[in-house]
Amino acid sequence: MRRARALDKSVMRTIKLSKVFTLLESGPVVLVTTHDGKRPNVMTISWTMVLDFTPRFAITTGAWNYSYKALRKTRECVIAIPTVDMLDAVVGVGTCSGSDTDKFAKFGLTPLPGQVVEAPLIKECLANIECRVVEIIRRYDIVVLDAVVAHRSSSLRKIRTLHAVGDGTFIVDGRRLDRRRQMKGKIPEGV
Amino acid sequence: MRRARALDKSVMRTIKLSKVFTLLESGPVVLVTTHDGKRPNVMTISWTMVLDFTPRFAITTGAWNYSYKALRKTRECVIAIPTVDMLDAVVGVGTCSGSDTDKFAKFGLTPLPGQVVEAPLIKECLANIECRVVEIIRRYDIVVLDAVVAHRSSSLRKIRTLHAVGDGTFIVDGRRLDRRRQMKGKIPEGV
Numbered sequence: 001m002r003r004a005r006a007l008d009k010s011v012m013r014t015i016k017l018s019k020v021f022t023l024l025e026s027g028p029v030v031l032v033t034t035h036d037g038k039r040p041n042v043m044t045i046s047w048t049m050v051l052d053f054t055p056r057f058a059i060t061t062g063a064w065n066y067s068y069k070a071l072r073k074t075r076e077c078v079i080a081i082p083t084v085d086m087l088d089a090v091v092g093v094g095t096c097s098g099s100d101t102d103k104f105a106k107f108g109l110t111p112l113p114g115q116v117v118e119a120p121l122i123k124e125c126l127a128n129i130e131c132r133v134v135e136i137i138r139r140y141d142i143v144v145l146d147a148v149v150a151h152r153s154s155s156l157r158k159i160r161t162l163h164a165v166g167d168g169t170f171i172v173d174g175r176r177l178d179r180r181r182q183m184k185g186k187i188p189e190g191v
Numbered sequence: 192m193r194r195a196r197a198l199d200k201s202v203m204r205t206i207k208l209s210k211v212f213t214l215l216e217s218g219p220v221v222l223v224t225t226h227d228g229k230r231p232n233v234m235t236i237s238w239t240m241v242l243d244f245t246p247r248f249a250i251t252t253g254a255w256n257y258s259y260k261a262l263r264k265t266r267e268c269v270i271a272i273p274t275v276d277m278l279d280a281v282v283g284v285g286t287c288s289g290s291d292t293d294k295f296a297k298f299g300l301t302p303l304p305g306q307v308v309e310a311p312l313i314k315e316c317l318a319n320i321e322c323r324v325v326e327i328i329r330r331y332d333i334v335v336l337d338a339v340v341a342h343r344s345s346s347l348r349k350i351r352t353l354h355a356v357g358d359g360t361f362i363v364d365g366r367r368l369d370r371r372r373q374m375k376g377k378i379p380e381g382v
Contacts (some may be wrong), residue, residue: 164217170368
């Protein structure tokens, strides 16, 4: 593994790997960045799943996404969690192609160097998870990812995320209900 | 395939298969029922993913769930979508085992015969998806499911769902934002 780059702590702070699965478990729509060696790119994905607390994730993608080629070639990506204020960027990124569009410029997203992978972090997002591809299960277009390091925004706090319904509407996070006491025995250590 | 049973339309109505992925795409916590030939059982799962509009889904589960044995044996289950009012049942189901507990009785869930599979529907849920196992990818504990028929509650309308965060808290659906116009080209037919 290449030596890790340092990140500006006024912009992003490290999240413990043991907590990273909690960024995806609620099912937010995410932005997935790649870098093909020449240019960065980004796609919108709502088909994601936690696989393990290690943390390991799955996403569903395939040749219908231009980013897929870079993902297969480099075996790296960043999963970025957008805020509710980023809805139009999320929709825009999901409805054009990196083959003919610089989506970062077009949708006002700021790419920042990651600590370990070449795929960029997105400054405006709540959190960014640097991932390596473990395996691509071609039969189902499932990409299995391991998080290697993750970062949360230093400035954004208690900002809500978006959940794609799949019919062109999006649900915003509402109130949060606490059942930590009842679930005590089920929550892994370090969460 | 066995002849389909009729369902009482005052309780549940059929959902078109082309729309079923929209029940899971936003990432709600779900209840998964099974029937081992003797008794029904139910587990709480928040690790789910849409794989295709057909509709095909993945869930992550394994030998740590008592239900897994019945799922492997019968290769059938029902994915039920609970409402926000069912939070304590969702948490209760997720923190005890069907090996020594009748969870339907304990948490006030009413099992109803499904149309095709032996695993029961849950009357109190917003929707129930009858599924068959396509494949179990043991290496990652991913269970690939095909929906065969699905039902929505005839009485519950615009009821919110729950999203598990994984730390013992749950996010309730908030407001819904409409980007159908912008996403027109991306929404499959029949949704």
